[in-house]
Amino acid sequence: MFHITELMWGNRSPGGSGPIDGNGRRSIYTEVRRNHLPSMLLAFDRPIPFMTMGKRVLSNSPAQALIMLNDPFIHQQVGIWSKRLLAQQGKSDEELLQQAYHEAFQRPARAEEIAVAVEFLASQARLYDKVPRQRAWDDLLHTLMNVKEFIFIN
DSSP, X not given: OOOOOGGGOSTTOOSOOOOXXXXXXXXXXXOOOTTSOOHHHHXXXXXXXXXXXXXXXXXXXXXXXXXXXXXXHHHHHHHHHHHHHHTSTTOOXXXXXXXXXXXXXXXXOOHXXXXXXXXXXXXXXXXXXXXXXXXXXXXXXXXXXXXXXXXXXX
């Protein structure tokens, strides 16, 4: 079932809303509702389903950056990623950072990146009362997901 956000509810909304991640399906297999087009995929140039497209439009717009910062799906995926990393017992933050960089960028983290990330994790953990390590890692991984190296293939 298609995920309906609060902004999509109206007189043509279906009776319920599906999970944010489309029940684990890839975007090419998700349900298409012409009345409720997914803002995330539209920002990244998904073709409009009720018109033919002879050529795929490519863009780089501020909407893409805003989606990567604010979309609930992105936040959900960041949470899944950080929980999976932190569930590994006995690994230091430096080892987890190396793993995160490898997963995000397919390269090892440089020494200065590790140093900055460790300092960032410590400063973020001081900001949070409940589950400070988890939230600090969420913030760090969300930042990694918004780096151009993560978004674009060179």
